[in-house]
Amino acid sequence: MARDMANDAVPPPIDLWSSMRQATSARIGLGRxxxxxxxxxxxxxxxxxxxxxxxxxAPLDFDALxxxxxxxxxxxxxxxxxxxxxxxxxxxxxxxxxxxxxxxxDAVQHGYDIVFVLSDGLSSIGVQMHAAxxxxxxxxxxxxxxxxxxxxxxxxxxxxxxxxxxxxxARLAVSLIGERPGLSVxxxxxxxxxxxxxxxxxxxxxxxxxxxxxxxxxxxxLAAEKxxxxxxxxxxxxxxxxxxxxxxxxxxPPEIAGEIG
Amino acid sequence: xxxxxxxxxxxxxxFDDLKDVLAKASSRxxxxxxxxxxxxxxxxxxxxxxxxxxxxxxxxxxxxxVPYEDDEVTRLIIDSHDAEAFRPISHLTVGGLRDWLLxxxxxxxxxxxxxxxxxxxxxxxxxxLMRNQDLIAVAKKRRVVTAxxxxxxxxxxxxxxxxxxxxxxxxxxxxxxxxxxLLYGVGDAVIGINPATDNVPNAISLMKxxxxxxxxxxIPAQTCVLTHVTNTIEIxxxxxxxxxxxxxxxxxxxxxxxxxxxxxVLKEAHQAGLSLKRGTVGQNVMYFETGQGSALSAxxxxxxxxxxxxxxxxxxxxxxxxxxxxxxxxxxxxxYLYDGKQIIRAGLEDHFCGKLLxxxxxVDVCYTNHAEADQDDMDSLMTLLTVAGCTFLIAVPGADDIxxxxxxxxxxxxLYLRGALGVKAAPEFEAWLERMDMVTPEGRIRELGLRDPxxxxxxxxxxxxx
Numbered sequence: 001m002a003r004d005m006a007n008d009a010v011p012p013p014i015d016l017w018s019s020m021r022q023a024t025s026a027r028i029g030l031g032r033x034x035x036x037x038x039x040x041x042x043x044x045x046x047x048x049x050x051x052x053x054x055x056x057x058a059p060l061d062f063d064a065l066x067x068x069x070x071x072x073x074x075x076x077x078x079x080x081x082x083x084x085x086x087x088x089x090x091x092x093x094x095x096x097x098x099x100x101x102x103x104x105x106d107a108v109q110h111g112y113d114i115v116f117v118l119s120d121g122l123s124s125i126g127v128q129m130h131a132a133x134x135x136x137x138x139x140x141x142x143x144x145x146x147x148x149x150x151x152x153x154x155x156x157x158x159x160x161x162x163x164x165x166x167x168x169x170a171r172l173a174v175s176l177i178g179e180r181p182g183l184s185v186x187x188x189x190x191x192x193x194x195x196x197x198x199x200x201x202x203x204x205x206x207x208x209x210x211x212x213x214x215x216x217x218x219x220x221x222l223a224a225e226k227x228x229x230x231x232x233x234x235x236x237x238x239x240x241x242x243x244x245x246x247x248x249x250x251x252x253p254p255e256i257a258g259e260i261g
Numbered sequence: 262x263x264x265x266x267x268x269x270x271x272x273x274x275x276f277d278d279l280k281d282v283l284a285k286a287s288s289r290x291x292x293x294x295x296x297x298x299x300x301x302x303x304x305x306x307x308x309x310x311x312x313x314x315x316x317x318x319x320x321x322x323x324x325x326x327v328p329y330e331d332d333e334v335t336r337l338i339i340d341s342h343d344a345e346a347f348r349p350i351s352h353l354t355v356g357g358l359r360d361w362l363l364x365x366x367x368x369x370x371x372x373x374x375x376x377x378x379x380x381x382x383x384x385x386x387x388x389x390l391m392r393n394q395d396l397i398a399v400a401k402k403r404r405v406v407t408a409x410x411x412x413x414x415x416x417x418x419x420x421x422x423x424x425x426x427x428x429x430x431x432x433x434x435x436x437x438x439x440x441x442x443l444l445y446g447v448g449d450a451v452i453g454i455n456p457a458t459d460n461v462p463n464a465i466s467l468m469k470x471x472x473x474x475x476x477x478x479x480i481p482a483q484t485c486v487l488t489h490v491t492n493t494i495e496i497x498x499x500x501x502x503x504x505x506x507x508x509x510x511x512x513x514x515x516x517x518x519x520x521x522x523x524x525x526v527l528k529e530a531h532q533a534g535l536s537l538k539r540g541t542v543g544q545n546v547m548y549f550e551t552g553q554g555s556a557l558s559a560x561x562x563x564x565x566x567x568x569x570x571x572x573x574x575x576x577x578x579x580x581x582x583x584x585x586x587x588x589x590x591x592x593x594x595x596x597y598l599y600d601g602k603q604i605i606r607a608g609l610e611d612h613f614c615g616k617l618l619x620x621x622x623x624v625d626v627c628y629t630n631h632a633e634a635d636q637d638d639m640d641s642l643m644t645l646l647t648v649a650g651c652t653f654l655i656a657v658p659g660a661d662d663i664x665x666x667x668x669x670x671x672x673x674x675x676l677y678l679r680g681a682l683g684v685k686a687a688p689e690f691e692a693w694l695e696r697m698d699m700v701t702p703e704g705r706i707r708e709l710g711l712r713d714p715x716x717x718x719x720x721x722x723x724x725x726x727x
Contacts, residue, residue: 016720024427024434027659027671028441032708035676037659045636045659049668052630088595088631089291122631181630182666 025184048183055178055186057084060124062152068132072139073149075108077101077164081155094157096199101153102167108149110169114231115148115197116176117164119156123178123187130189130212130220131176137224138174142231158192158206165197172231172240173197179210188213191223193230195240205241207234265316267308274308280326282316283382284566285309286389288606292554292567292597299566314356314390318347321382327563327573332514333524338380338576347378358383359390362399362617372403376619381512381572384614388568393606396613397649403616405652407584408543409483409504411449411687413652414621419684420450420653421675422587422623426664430457432470438658439474440719445672446679446699446706449690450585450623450653451505451548453485457664464488465501472502478719481541481689483584485548490522490530497533505548505584506534512573515561524577531581542689545584545621551575552589553607554597567597568607572614579618585653586620588612590642591628592667601638604628608642612651623653627669636660636668643670647678654678676706 017029030041037045066074078101079094081087087094097105116138118131135150148168153160158175165173172195179188189212194201209226211217229252234240265276276282284298286309293299300306322342327335350358361367388396406414413420425438435454442448452475454467464486471484483504488496490508497503508527509520517523527547534546556562556570565573571588578586588611591604598604608624615622626643628634643654660671678684685691685704694700698715699707709716 020437020440020720023431023437024663026425026427026434026438026441026657026663027661028437030659030673032673032676035673035680035705037671037673041659045661048661049630049635056631089599090295091596092295180666182663183630183661183668184663186630 045183052181052183052186055123055125055181058124060120060127060152060154062154065118065128065132065152069135069150072135075104075149075151076154077104077151078154079156079160084155087155091157094155095159095163097160097163097167102163105164105167108168111146112148112168112170113145113235114142114172114174115151115161115165115168115170116174117151117153117156117161119153119158119160119175119177121156121158121177121190122180126178126181126187126189126213127176129187133220134176134189134191134212134223137220138227141224141228158203159201161192161194162197162199162201165194166199170197171195172234174227174231185213185215185217188217191227193227193234193240195234195238207240207244265312267312269304269308269311272304274305274312276309276312279320279324280563280565280569282309282313283326283386283389283569286313286386287566287568288389288603288610290553290567290597290603290607291595291599292557295596296557296562296564296567298564310390313386314354314359316355316386318353318355318358318383319351321380321386326382326565326569327513332563334513334517334573334577337524337580338382338573341580342380343377345378346375350375350378355383355386356390358387359395362387363395367399367402369402369404372399372617373619376617379618381576381614381618382569384575384617385569385572388610388613391613393609393645396609397645400613400616400649404650405616405619405621407545407582407621409540409545409584410481410542411483411689412542413450413585413687415688417684418687419647419651419675419678420585420623420687421447422450422585422653422655423448423452424455424655424657424662424669425452426455426457426657426662428457428664430463430467432466435467436470436474439471441658442656442672443478443480443719444699444709444716445676446686446694447656447672447675448480448482449687451483451485453487453505453507453548455487455665459488459492461492461495461499464492465496465499468496468501468503479693481693483540487548487550490526494530494533497537502539503534503537504539504546506530506546507548507550509550509555510574510577511551511555511559511561512570512577513556513561513563516556516559516570517577519559519561524580527577527581545582547578547581547583549578549581549583549586550589551578551586551611552593553611554593557597558593568610571611572618575615575618575620579620583621585623586615587623587625587653587655588615589625589627591632591634592625592665594629595632598632600633601628601635601641604632604634605638605642605645609645609649612646612649616650621652623655624651625655625669627655627667629667639668639670639674643674643678644681647682647684680705
């Protein structure tokens with residue numbers, strides 16, 4: 001038996017596919033049941049899709065998030081999208097505060113260097129898992145700035161941070177938002193920085209750090225390091241967006257220059 | 262144009278102009294609702310269809326949905342309209358066109374003859390009066406044949422794009438996905454990579470790897486790295502092996518500007534691709550991708566519904582004799598196509614309009630995780646499209662694109678379509694599969710164990726290349 005295997009010129013099948021799988025996480029070498037996918041592969045796929053859908057549709061647990069964020073002060077707000085189906089159909093509504101939230105922000109103190117806006121986005125699980133540790137990593141690096149109370153937003157898009165930042169009179173708005181889930185990673189967090197946030201800012205006026213998660217993504221420390229550098233540079237240059245991105249390559253240390261969109 | 266009206270049981274519906282009646286006659290789409298141009302009630306939608314049905318086709322030659330002066334796509338559509346080809350149908354209304362398309366006299370040759378006389382807006386308009394089965398029945402009659410190293414669009418054939426994407430463009434990771442797809446007989450339309458990093462040196466290294474693989478395996482297929490067309494022009498200047506020249510296009514000048522292109526740069530790219538003369542059985546060198554909602558998302562839709570804007574993108578594509586065109590139908594997300602029903606309808610509309618206008622139309626049958634859709638919806642759409650004679654479909658390992666984070670079709674799905682509907686790959690590619698002894702006498706793709714010497718040989722070559 002052992003000798004047979006030793007004499008076999010072709011490596012055993014399992015070894016061959018597994019060595020190829022080291023090169024990619026694509027669903028290769030699944031095998032066949034007739035022409036169809038084997039049941040195990042079908043069910044694995046369905047489970048991954050179910051988790052991604054749960055990440056989109058599970059409501060953000062505000063109480064749990066506030067507990068994680070203690071002792072930082074928080075303010076809860078909501079967008080104009082009243083529910084998930086409306087949120088998914090109407091990105092425009094997810095970019096604006098509802099009347100009550102707007103009044104709430106108008107009533108609090110104004111004038112900050114930076115405001116953090118935590119938004120469910122397309123993955124509430126991403127925010128639930130990664131927003132609080134990410135905030136701590138950011139505070140360690142940006143604690144000397146005048147930081148607004150942390151805003152937690154429901155049914156929110158990135159641009160809601162414009163509405164929030166403008167009402168609070170913040171020089172910078174940082175949106176920490178759940179990214180569109182894929183089958184392999186459903187809990188990724190995105191970070192968007194906007195100088196002088198105000199309603200109507202275009203996406204080209206922001207800088208983005210994406211893929212903050214624990215499954216081979218960016219670590220909290222590295223993401224916070226990049227954000228801190230971008231934030232201080234934005235305050236100095238008085239801009240964010242394409243122009244800042246262009247400059248990153250020229251002036252940032254290499255570990256920061258990579259991956260900033 | 263005077264306002265159009267439709268009286269329904271005491272209610273009068275009024276439509277301001279051509280683009281208003283087109284938008285309101287459209288099947289329900291979340292994108293048109295987002296743009297606030299959709300019918301407000303189901304009854305208004307049908308009233309719009311009734312008004313549209315009575316509209317003479319000639320109206321579309323005097324009335325534009327995007328002004329001629331403001332938009333080079335409109336100018337292309339109007340200036341390239343073939344009045345001679347239009348003559349046999351010039352007396353028809355939009356409703357009359359629907360009936361004629363379905364008539365038996367409108368055979369393959371008759372449909373091909375009128376193509377240059379149809380504007381994208383006419384195609385979009387008539388599709389709004391057609392049920393899904395009508396879209397399938399007419400598209401099936403309209404064969405569009407193109408060729409490079411394979412010949413696509415022939416009767417009884419279904420092409421496939423092998424899409425071996427990788428999140429970091431790892432050459433070996435991409436090569437093993439190509440190998441996996443070849444074992445299912447996939448890739449005759451194109452072996453095409455969406456690069457994760459969009460720059461010239463990276464694209465060149467991917468192209469060289471694909472070209473080496475193609476030469477090592479002696480595959481009659483074309484390869485493509487789907488980078489921006491200006492990158493591909495630069496890459497051709499540097500002498501790298503470019504087969505198909507890729508670009509995303511949309512239905513207005515402003516939307517194309519959002520993609521960083523205009524008609525002149527597309528022409529330059531087309532000429533450059535032709536000059537390489539790399540095709541063996543034909544010289545269709547362009548590859549375009551489109552999708553409903555792209556103009557609206559670029560805020561460049563001019564108040565026109567997303568399906569009409571999509572048909573205008575085909576008006577752009579057909580100016581450059583493409584090898585393949587595909588709509589990426591479910592990729593854009595639920596704010597444009599909300600659920601499986603809307604995605605399936607849009608996929609059939611896009612395929613029909615593309616074919617009617619004379620394009621080698623394929624579809625990326627796909628969805629994102631925030632849309633109300635799943636693989637069952639994809640099963641329905643791919644089956645319907647194959648019945649409709651779709652030129653090609655896109656397939657990725659296990660239906661999971663690990664770079665673009667969406668779900669398309671699997672390599673297995675292509676086997677299902679071959680088996681269930683009796684279609685085959687392009688003749689040149691099918692002959693290669695037979696040479697490789699990968700096809701059974703019944704025409705099935707053999708399931709080869711990894712111990713099989715045929716596979717071992719492919720694996721060794723993968724190692725050599727990547």
